[in-house]
Amino acid sequence: xxxxxxxxxxxxxxxxxxxxxxxxxxxxxxxxxxxxxxxxxxxxxxxxxxxxxxxxxxxxxxxxxxxxxxxxxxxxxxxxxxxxxxxxxxxxxxxxxxxxxxxxxxxxxxxxxxxxxxxxxxxxxxxxxxxxxxxxxxxxxxxxxxxxxxxxxxxxxxxxxxxxxxx
Amino acid sequence: xxxxxxxxxxxxxxxxxxxxxxxxxxxxxxxxxxxxxxxxxxxxxxxxxxxxxxxxxxxxxxxxxxxxxxxxxxxxxxxxxxxxxxxxxxxxxxxxxxxxxxxxxxxxxxxxxxxxxxxxxxxxxxxxxxxxxxxxxxxxxxxxxxxxxxxxxxxxxxxxxxxxxxxxxxxxxxxxxxxxxxxxxxxxxxxxxxxxxxxxxxxxxxxxxxxxxxxxxxxxxxxxxxxxxxxxxxxxxxxxxxxxxxxxxxxxxxxxxxxxxxxxxxxxxxxxxxxxxxxxxxxxxxxxxxxxxxxxxxxxxxxxxxxxxxxxxxxxxxxxxxxxxxxxxxxxxxxxxxxxxxxxxxxxxxxxxxxxxxxxxxxxxxxxxxxxxxxxxxxxxxxxxxxxxxxxxxxxxxxxxxxxxxxxxxxxxxxxxxxxxxxxxxxxxxxxxxxxxxxxxxxxxxxxxxxxxxxxxxxxxxxxxxxxxxxxxxxxxxxxxxxxxxxxxxxxxxxxxxxxxxxxxxxxxxxxxxxxxxxxxxxxxxxxxxxxxxxxxxxxxxxxxxxxxxxxxxxxxxxxxxxxxxxxxxxxxxxxxxxxxxxxxx
Numbered sequence: 001x002x003x004x005x006x007x008x009x010x011x012x013x014x015x016x017x018x019x020x021x022x023x024x025x026x027x028x029x030x031x032x033x034x035x036x037x038x039x040x041x042x043x044x045x046x047x048x049x050x051x052x053x054x055x056x057x058x059x060x061x062x063x064x065x066x067x068x069x070x071x072x073x074x075x076x077x078x079x080x081x082x083x084x085x086x087x088x089x090x091x092x093x094x095x096x097x098x099x100x101x102x103x104x105x106x107x108x109x110x111x112x113x114x115x116x117x118x119x120x121x122x123x124x125x126x127x128x129x130x131x132x133x134x135x136x137x138x139x140x141x142x143x144x145x146x147x148x149x150x151x152x153x154x155x156x157x158x159x160x161x162x163x164x165x166x167x
Numbered sequence: 168x169x170x171x172x173x174x175x176x177x178x179x180x181x182x183x184x185x186x187x188x189x190x191x192x193x194x195x196x197x198x199x200x201x202x203x204x205x206x207x208x209x210x211x212x213x214x215x216x217x218x219x220x221x222x223x224x225x226x227x228x229x230x231x232x233x234x235x236x237x238x239x240x241x242x243x244x245x246x247x248x249x250x251x252x253x254x255x256x257x258x259x260x261x262x263x264x265x266x267x268x269x270x271x272x273x274x275x276x277x278x279x280x281x282x283x284x285x286x287x288x289x290x291x292x293x294x295x296x297x298x299x300x301x302x303x304x305x306x307x308x309x310x311x312x313x314x315x316x317x318x319x320x321x322x323x324x325x326x327x328x329x330x331x332x333x334x335x336x337x338x339x340x341x342x343x344x345x346x347x348x349x350x351x352x353x354x355x356x357x358x359x360x361x362x363x364x365x366x367x368x369x370x371x372x373x374x375x376x377x378x379x380x381x382x383x384x385x386x387x388x389x390x391x392x393x394x395x396x397x398x399x400x401x402x403x404x405x406x407x408x409x410x411x412x413x414x415x416x417x418x419x420x421x422x423x424x425x426x427x428x429x430x431x432x433x434x435x436x437x438x439x440x441x442x443x444x445x446x447x448x449x450x451x452x453x454x455x456x457x458x459x460x461x462x463x464x465x466x467x468x469x470x471x472x473x474x475x476x477x478x479x480x481x482x483x484x485x486x487x488x489x490x491x492x493x494x495x496x497x498x499x500x501x502x503x504x505x506x507x508x509x510x511x512x513x514x515x516x517x518x519x520x521x522x523x524x525x526x527x528x529x530x531x532x533x534x535x536x537x538x539x540x541x542x543x544x545x546x547x548x549x550x551x552x553x554x555x556x557x558x559x560x561x562x563x564x565x566x567x568x569x570x571x572x573x574x575x576x577x578x579x580x581x582x583x584x585x586x587x588x589x590x591x592x593x594x595x596x597x598x599x600x601x602x603x604x605x606x607x608x609x610x611x612x613x614x615x616x617x618x619x620x621x622x623x624x625x626x627x628x629x630x631x632x633x634x635x636x637x638x639x640x641x642x643x644x645x646x647x648x649x650x651x652x653x654x655x656x657x658x659x660x661x662x663x664x665x666x667x668x669x670x671x672x673x674x675x676x677x678x679x680x681x682x683x684x685x686x687x688x689x690x691x692x693x694x695x696x697x698x699x700x701x702x703x704x705x706x707x708x709x710x711x712x713x714x715x716x717x718x719x720x721x722x723x724x725x726x727x728x729x730x731x732x733x734x735x736x737x738x739x740x741x742x743x744x745x746x747x748x749x750x751x752x753x
Contacts, residue, residue: 004451006452007373027370029366029371030374042373042377045371059377071381074379074380075351
């Protein structure tokens with residue numbers, strides 16, 4: 001069984017649940033304090049795809065808001081990008097769109113994925129598919145996940161890995 | 168060009184026809200023409216091709232064109248198959264560069280200028296770094312206990328201090344090596360020293376990359392620069408960047424800067440040996456094994472000295488310190504002992520009273536009283552081995568009443584003759600021996616003026632005049648006169664002796680008179696035992712009387728002469744007259 005390594009960056013607005021989303025599914029040795037200090041925390045996620053094990057080095061970047069910009073240098077060498085937005089906060093989807101434009105300037109059009117988080121609160125979602133298509137990062141596969149229940153998180157990773165390996 | 172080709176083809180046809188005619192046997196004319204025609208039809212195209220190939224082979228210009236077409240591919244293929252092409256071209260390229268530089272160095276300068284600047288800056292920065300580190304290490308160890316031990320080691324082994332410091336500074340161990348993909352921060356290769364437990368090296372590699380990115384962003388440095396060093400207590404992380412990969416070493420202890428050079432070389436070799444794989448890794452993420460022998464040289468350590476040798480050095484250091492302390496202290500202790508001895512001597516010394524003794528400003532300080540007649544304390548100090556420059560003494564004069572000083576002062580005042588001695592009994596000055604009456608008078612007048620003398624006693628002092636008289640008298644008493652048996656006149660020819668005796672007695676009596684002494688001269692007659700005692704008594708008296716008369720006749724004062732017999736004498740063989748002189752003070 002071969003092992004390949006890939007760098008994947010997770011991007012999104014502040015408090016959309018990026019960290020919560022991966023916490024249950026990754027191997028981590030670093031404290032979340034790092035995110036506050038240097039703006040990134042790195043975890044490992046192993047995904048098995050056929051006879052290949054993909055070791056995803058997940059760069060969980062500090063959330064973007066009006067006070068904090070994403071450090072684009074952290075994106076260099078990334079093979080995949082995961083954008084995360086909060087289904088209950090439409091403005092986070094808009095932020096994701098902005099971030100995507102910046103990110104693709106840096107790393108080009110690498111396989112990407114939009115995770116719409118907090119699917120467990122779907123009844124209070126303020127956005128529908130049309131809104132996502134209009135205001136979100138267009139043309140991205142969308143996976144609705146719940147960090148709380150763990151719904152669809154694994155599927156999200158698998159989906160991304162498959163796209164990366166197909167390239 | 169087309170015309171030229173046509174001309175060439177025409178010529179080829181002519182040449183080909185002639186050759187064919189030479190090669191083919193002649194046939195009848197009618198058939199020959201047809202045959203020629205047929206031959207031309209069949210062979211001309213081939214002839215043209217042959218002709219073109221021949222021309223191509225004969226023309227170097229056409230070769231060049233062909234070779235030029237395939238050269239890049241040929242070089243690529245050959246370089247991929249083995250290294251002989253590189254080996255063959257190496258010297259040629261070197262010579263070509265040399266020739267080019269000789270002809271005009273500017274193009275080469277222009278070409279390498281962009282890389283020269285950073286390379287030179289880096290070399291200078293490393294050299295300065297090594298120098299500063301070496302200075303720091305030296306300064307750090309100069310004053311510490313360990314530094315002193317190393318100084319001792321340098322003295323013992325004859326090495327320079329710098330060498331010793333360097334040898335001890337190389338105490339480090341490279342525990343982990345990371346080869347990290349520069350672009351993505353993914354781990355290409357990870358090595359550990361034996362027994363080292365490494366925690367998730369792929370995550371650590373990524374985090375190191377993130378830290379480098381963070382530092383670079385935060386301090387706005389260029390892409391080529393990055394975080395080269397991280398210090399975490401006893402651990403140091405050194406990173407060397409190459410175009411495709413970063414080599415990071417986790418080092419415990421204090422690594423020497425020479426390790427940087429080793430890391431740089433190793434990283435260069437990684438790039439040389441694995442340039443393609445590094446490039447592919449960016450796309451595939453598939454790790455590959457770094458060629459053996461490249462990373463191993465960085466995975467080095469320098470063992471510290473064994474504790475035993477450390478103990479040995481500590482013992483040596485202790486001995487050295489003790490010796491040094493002894494070296495400084497022993498002279499001081501010896502000097503103090505000499506001074507104490509000198510002080511004891513001064514306290515016993517007559518005429519010296521020590522008031523205070525101590526040290527001040529590195530000198531011995533003494534104060535006290537000193538009789539001028541006492542021995543000189545400075546001379547005593549020199550005799551005790553004390554450096555006069557290290558001694559400061561102040562002596563107040565005083566008069567000591569010790570008997571020897573009183574006697575010396577009396578001697579100084581009274582000037583006794585060598586025959587006169589002086590001693591002190593209590594506070595009484597007692598002269599002894601012989602002295603003149605004049606000196607006696609002098610002594611009586613001045614003795615009490617001598618400090619410490621309360622009285623004078625002259626009873627042990629003889630008068631010199633009396634002693635002289637007595638001596639004369641003793642001399643005269645040795646004169647005797649012999650008599651014949653039964654006779655009262657001395658034996659023959661004694662008259663001159665009697666004259667001489669009379670002269671001496673007169674002079675003696677005059678001297679005695681001047682010395683206020685009364686002299687009494689007794690003439691004693693002696694007789695042998697022959698005859699009766701009665702007759703002998705008469706004979707003895709007669710002999711004395713007769714000598715008294717003879718001396719009286721010669722002017723010797725009558726009052727001082729008496730005649731007698733010596734009844735105490737037991738010698739009954741002598742027939743003599745002898746003298747006995749006594750002196751009395753008048």
